[in-house]
Amino acid sequence: EAGVVQSPRYKIIEKKQPVAFWCNPISGHNTLYWYRQNLGQGPELLIRYENEEAVDDSQLPKDRFSAERLKGVDSTLKIQPAELGDSAVYLCASSLGALAGDTQYFGPGTRLTVL
């Protein structure tokens, strides 16, 4: 069974440029998460989707970040414009649901470098 797929794996852009990350969750997983992981730290949640609805986006910097999951499957996370401090690994995860015991499975992440 395929795991969580993310692309691209690496992205290098100049500041003020836009960037987008794509995620395809595990088939049948209704819940999708986007995390940001800074160097040497654990992942921090940006947004959580239940099907196509963003049910928790309280930690998403909405002035420059946006996300969508139009058909409740694939998801895209966008940054526009990117800033130097956005350099990090952006991880997508999915789970059957969001209850305790619903294991989150992570993709390999997209490493973003903003110059």
Added chain:
Amino acid sequence: GESVGLHLPTLSVQEGDNSIINCAYSNSASDYFIWYKQESGKGPQFIIDIRSNMDKRQGQRVTVLLNKTVKHLSLQIAATQPGDSAVYFCAEKGAGSYQLTFGKGTKLSVIP
């Protein structure tokens, strides 16, 4: 740019020895805990979980211990192998919360 000056706790063990990785959590209302393993260039990989109504759970070569009195979680790896070298994160979920909060990772280095 990237954050600088962050120092991951590091544990170095000899191949074949047992490893113990510790984690202190802060939320006494957390009722679900998970250990993840993250290898370089990869996303976190689920290892083992435990609910707050348990104090010990065993998997294949791994054991998680939960001490709610002192809010401490540990991961024991038996007969550590070079493939166990990675950063290990504990994560917690509060009762009634959907959010998983990750702790600071520990880097495990296995000496062949």
